[in-house]
Amino acid sequence: MNELTDKIASREAVVGIVGLGYVGLPLALSFSEAGYGVVGFDIDPEKVALLRKGVSYIESIPSERVASLVASGFDSTVEFSRINEVDAIIICVPTPLDEYREPDVSFITSTLETIKRFLRPGQVISLESTTYPGTTEELVLPVVDSIPGQVGSDYFVVYSPEREDPGNKSFNTATIPKVVGGVTEACTEVGRLLYINVISEVVTVSSTRVAEMTKLLENIHRAVNIGLVNEMKIVADRMSIDIFEVIRAAATKPFGFTAYYPGPGLGGHCIPIDPFYLTWKAREFGLHTRFIELAGEVNASMPEWVVSKVVGALNSQEKSVRGSRILVLGIAYKKNVDDARESPALKIMEMLQAGGAVVEYSDPHIAAFPKTRKYQFDLKSLDVNPDMLRSYDLVLLTTDHERFDLDLVLEHARLIVDTRGVFGTKHKHVIAA
Amino acid sequence: MNELTDKIASREAVVGIVGLGYVGLPLALSFSEAGYGVVGFDIDPEKVALLRKGVSYIESIPSERVASLVASGFDSTVEFSRINEVDAIIICVPTPLDEYREPDVSFITSTLETIKRFLRPGQVISLESTTYPGTTEELVLPVVDSIPGQVGSDYFVVYSPEREDPGNKSFNTATIPKVVGGVTEACTEVGRLLYINVISEVVTVSSTRVAEMTKLLENIHRAVNIGLVNEMKIVADRMSIDIFEVIRAAATKPFGFTAYYPGPGLGGHCIPIDPFYLTWKAREFGLHTRFIELAGEVNASMPEWVVSKVVGALNSQEKSVRGSRILVLGIAYKKNVDDARESPALKIMEMLQAGGAVVEYSDPHIAAFPKTRKYQFDLKSLDVNPDMLRSYDLVLLTTDHERFDLDLVLEHARLIVDTRGVFGTKHKHVIAA
Numbered sequence: 001m002n003e004l005t006d007k008i009a010s011r012e013a014v015v016g017i018v019g020l021g022y023v024g025l026p027l028a029l030s031f032s033e034a035g036y037g038v039v040g041f042d043i044d045p046e047k048v049a050l051l052r053k054g055v056s057y058i059e060s061i062p063s064e065r066v067a068s069l070v071a072s073g074f075d076s077t078v079e080f081s082r083i084n085e086v087d088a089i090i091i092c093v094p095t096p097l098d099e100y101r102e103p104d105v106s107f108i109t110s111t112l113e114t115i116k117r118f119l120r121p122g123q124v125i126s127l128e129s130t131t132y133p134g135t136t137e138e139l140v141l142p143v144v145d146s147i148p149g150q151v152g153s154d155y156f157v158v159y160s161p162e163r164e165d166p167g168n169k170s171f172n173t174a175t176i177p178k179v180v181g182g183v184t185e186a187c188t189e190v191g192r193l194l195y196i197n198v199i200s201e202v203v204t205v206s207s208t209r210v211a212e213m214t215k216l217l218e219n220i221h222r223a224v225n226i227g228l229v230n231e232m233k234i235v236a237d238r239m240s241i242d243i244f245e246v247i248r249a250a251a252t253k254p255f256g257f258t259a260y261y262p263g264p265g266l267g268g269h270c271i272p273i274d275p276f277y278l279t280w281k282a283r284e285f286g287l288h289t290r291f292i293e294l295a296g297e298v299n300a301s302m303p304e305w306v307v308s309k310v311v312g313a314l315n316s317q318e319k320s321v322r323g324s325r326i327l328v329l330g331i332a333y334k335k336n337v338d339d340a341r342e343s344p345a346l347k348i349m350e351m352l353q354a355g356g357a358v359v360e361y362s363d364p365h366i367a368a369f370p371k372t373r374k375y376q377f378d379l380k381s382l383d384v385n386p387d388m389l390r391s392y393d394l395v396l397l398t399t400d401h402e403r404f405d406l407d408l409v410l411e412h413a414r415l416i417v418d419t420r421g422v423f424g425t426k427h428k429h430v431i432a433a
Numbered sequence: 434m435n436e437l438t439d440k441i442a443s444r445e446a447v448v449g450i451v452g453l454g455y456v457g458l459p460l461a462l463s464f465s466e467a468g469y470g471v472v473g474f475d476i477d478p479e480k481v482a483l484l485r486k487g488v489s490y491i492e493s494i495p496s497e498r499v500a501s502l503v504a505s506g507f508d509s510t511v512e513f514s515r516i517n518e519v520d521a522i523i524i525c526v527p528t529p530l531d532e533y534r535e536p537d538v539s540f541i542t543s544t545l546e547t548i549k550r551f552l553r554p555g556q557v558i559s560l561e562s563t564t565y566p567g568t569t570e571e572l573v574l575p576v577v578d579s580i581p582g583q584v585g586s587d588y589f590v591v592y593s594p595e596r597e598d599p600g601n602k603s604f605n606t607a608t609i610p611k612v613v614g615g616v617t618e619a620c621t622e623v624g625r626l627l628y629i630n631v632i633s634e635v636v637t638v639s640s641t642r643v644a645e646m647t648k649l650l651e652n653i654h655r656a657v658n659i660g661l662v663n664e665m666k667i668v669a670d671r672m673s674i675d676i677f678e679v680i681r682a683a684a685t686k687p688f689g690f691t692a693y694y695p696g697p698g699l700g701g702h703c704i705p706i707d708p709f710y711l712t713w714k715a716r717e718f719g720l721h722t723r724f725i726e727l728a729g730e731v732n733a734s735m736p737e738w739v740v741s742k743v744v745g746a747l748n749s750q751e752k753s754v755r756g757s758r759i760l761v762l763g764i765a766y767k768k769n770v771d772d773a774r775e776s777p778a779l780k781i782m783e784m785l786q787a788g789g790a791v792v793e794y795s796d797p798h799i800a801a802f803p804k805t806r807k808y809q810f811d812l813k814s815l816d817v818n819p820d821m822l823r824s825y826d827l828v829l830l831t832t833d834h835e836r837f838d839l840d841l842v843l844e845h846a847r848l849i850v851d852t853r854g855v856f857g858t859k860h861k862h863v864i865a866a
C-alpha cells in the first residue's frame with residue numbers, strides 16, 4: 001500500500017482511464033494537468049486517433065487543451081495490454097439500459113474480461129460508471145480477485161461515481177466534490193489519495209454500496225422532481241395557469257423549495273436511465289420503486305403531450321399536421337450542450353414526421369442530425385433568419401440554447417409552440433407546451 | 434383607491450386579522466409592531482381572552498411580545514361586527530381536509546358569511562389560507578361582491594399565501610418574501626402596498642390563481658420529496674445501506690440535488706394536507722395528480738413500517754409487543770416545535786398500544802398529550818433519566834428535538850428504534866427505522 005500511495009503522492013503514479021467519453025476524457029485531462037502520466041484506453045480507434053492528434057471530439061473541451069497535454073505526455077491507446085503499465089485504473093464506460101429497460105452492464109464486464117490478464121499487485125481499480133448498489137462487490141471484485149494477494153493490502157478496489165455536468169459554467173471535473181467508497185477501509189483511503197490531488201474535495205463513505213446508491217439517489221431525485229413539475233405543468237395548463245410563473249414565485253421562498261422546470265421530456269444519458277438501475281436491483285429484494293416508475297412514465301409521455309399541443313396549434317389555424325412545415329429549435333437534450341442522446345426532440349420530430357409534417361431543425365450546437373439506431377433523419381442544422389422563420393407553419397422550441405435569438409423568433413415566426421416557457425403567455429401566436 | 438393606499442402608507446389604516454392561530458397571530462403582531470392599529474378576530478373566546486391579558490398560547494411567541502403590543506393598542510375580539518372598523522381584512526383561517534380527504538373550506542365560507550354584512554367600500558380583503566386554485570375567484574369574490582361599487586376601484590381582493598414556518602431560526606413572518614396576486618391589477622398593487630411595510634419582500638404575480646397554485650406547489654414539492662426519500666429508505670434498508678449516509682454524501686453535490694430526510698411519516702397541518710387541495714380541484718378537469726397521491730400513500734404508510742421495525746426489534750430480544758414497555762421520544766410533528774397536529778408519532782403510539790404495549794412518551798415541548806378527535810391518551814411528558822430509560826424494553830425516537838440528551842439515551846436505553854438517523858448504524862442496540 002505504501003509503495004502505491006507514495007507514487008500517487010509524488011505524482012509518479014501512472015493513471016489509466018478506460019473509456020474516453022464525456023466522463024473519461026475530462027478526467028484524463030485533469031490527471032494529466034495535475035502532473036500524472038496518463039494513458040487513455042478506448043475500444044474506438046477513431047477517438048484514440050483524434051486524441052493522439054490533439055483533437056477534441058467534445059464541444060466543451062477545446063482541442064488546444066488536448067494538444068498541449070499530448071505534447072507533455074498524455075497518451076491514448078486501443079491496446080489494453082498496456083493496463084499492466086498503469087498504477088491506477090479508472091473505469092468510465094457507459095452503463096445504458098437494454099431494450100427492456102434493464103441494466104446493460106456489458107461494457108463493465110467486457111472491460112473487466114479484457115483487462116483481467118493485465119492486472120497486477122500494486123494497482124488501484126476505481127469504477128466510475130453509474131450502476132446499481134452491489135456492482136463493485138458482485139461484478140468487479142470477483143474478476144480482479146485474480147490478482148495475487150489480498151484486496152486492501154496488495155491491490156485496492158473502490159467505487160467513485162462520476163458527477164460530470166456538461167455545460168455547467170460554475171463547476172467542472174476538478175471542482176465537483178467526489179464521493180469514494182472502498183471495498184475495505186484501506187481501499188477507501190487509497191481511493192481518496194488518488195483523487196485528492198486532482199479534485200478539490202473527496203468525500204469518503206463507508207462502502208462501495210453507499211457510493212453506488214449516492215449517485216443513483218442524485219439522479220433519481222432529479223428525475224422525480226422533473227416528473228413532478230411536468231405533471232404540474234399539465235394540471236396548470238388545464239387551469240389556465242402559467243406553470244413557469246408559479247415556479248418562479250415559489251422559488252422566492254428561501255427554504256424548503258427548490259425550483260425544477262418542466263420541459264418536452266427527459267434527455268441525456270443519465271437522468272432518464274440511471275434510476276432504473278435501482279428499480280432493477282430493488283426487484284431482487286421484492287420491492288417496487290414507485291416514484292422512479294411514475295417519473296419515468298410521466299417524463300416519457302411528455303413528447304406526446306407536446307405533439308398534441310402542436311396539433312392543437314396548427315388546428316387553430318385550420319391546418320393539419322400533414323403537409324405543415326415545422327421548424328424544431330434545439331435538438332440537444334439540454335441547453336448549451338452538443339449532445340442529443342435520448343433527447344425528447346428526436347422523438348417529437350419522429351412523431352411529427354410520421355404524421356406527415358415536413359420537419360426541419362436548427363441547433364447551433366449540432367450541425368448535422370446524429371445517426372442513432374432509433375431515429376433516421378438526413379438533416380443539417382439550418383440558420384435562422386426572418387424569411388426562413390416566416391416560411392414555416394409552426395416553430396417548435398424544444399431546447400432553449402442561449403445562442404438562439406429569441407426576439408427574432410418571436411417577431412418572425414407565424415406560430416410558436418414553446419416547451420421552455422421562454423416567450424411568456426402574453427403573445428397570441430405563442431402556445432405553451 | 435388613493436384614500437386606502439394613503440392610509441396604508443401613513444400607517445393610519447387599521448388591519449383586521451381573522452383567525453389568530455399559528456399564521457394569524459404572528460402576522461397580527463408584525464402589523465402591530467410596524468405601527469398599524471390591529472384588531473384580531475377569532476371565534477374562540479379563550480384565545481381572545483388570553484391575548485387581551487397579554488398571554489401567548491404559541492411556544493415560539495413570547496407572552497412579553499404580546500403584552501407589550503396589547504399595551505400599545507393591539508386589540509382582539511370575538512365581535513365580527515367590528516370588521517366595519519378595519520381597512521384591511523386578512524383571513525388566516527384553517528383549511529383542513531374532511532374525513533374523505535377532500536377540502537374543507539367551511540372556515541373560509543363561514544368567515545365570509547359572518548363578515549359579509551360588515552364589509553364596506555374602501556376595504557382590501559386578503560385571503561391567506563392555503564387552498565385550491567380558483568378559491569378567491571369562486572368563493573371569496575361572489576360574497577364580497579355585496580360591497581357597493583367595483584372590485585379594483587371601490588374595494589380590493591387579493592390572495593396572498595401564508596408561508597409561516599414555526600421553529601425556523603433563519604426566517605420569520607417579516608423576512609419570508611410574500612407572494613400576492615389580485616383579482617385586478619389595482620388589487621395586486623393595493624395588496625403589495627399592504628404587506629410591503631411589514632414584510633421585507635413582496636412578490637406580485639398575475640392572478641389569484643397563480644398565487645394559490647404557488648403555495649400548493651411549494652408544499653407538493655415537499656410532500657413528494659419526503660415521499661421519495663421515505664421510499665428510498667425502505668429500499669436502502671433492505672440492501673443494508675444507511676440512507677442517511679447516502680443523503681449526506683449526495684448533498685455534497687453542489688448543484689442538481691437538494692437533501693430531504695426520511696422520517697416516521699409526515700406531520701403538521703400543511704404538508705400532509707395541502708397537496709390534496711390540488712388533487713381535488715384537478716378532478717374537475719379530469720386529471721389525476723399521481724405524484725401527490727403516491728406521496729400521500731408512501732408517507733401515510735411510514736408509521737406502519739416503523740411499527741414493523743419495533744416489532745422486529747422486540748422480537749430479536751424474544752419479546753412480544755404485548756406487555757412490552759415502550760418510551761416514545763418526541764410527539765411533535767417536527768423538531769423543536771410544540772405542535773403535534775397530524776404527527777405520525779400519535780398513530781404509531783396508537784398502533785403499539787393496540788398491540789398491547791404499555792406506551793409512554795417524553796416531549797420537552799409538549800407537556801401533556803393533546804386531546805384530539807382521533808387519539809385518546811391520558812399521558813403527561815416524562816422526564817428522561819438513566820433509570821427510567823433502563824426501565825423500558827424499547828425506546829422509539831420519533832422526533833429529534835435538540836433538547837433531547839441523545840448521549841444519555843444511547844447509553845442507558847436497552848434497545849432503540851431510531852427513525853431520524855441520529856444514532857448512526859454502529860451501535861448494536863440501535864435499529865434504524
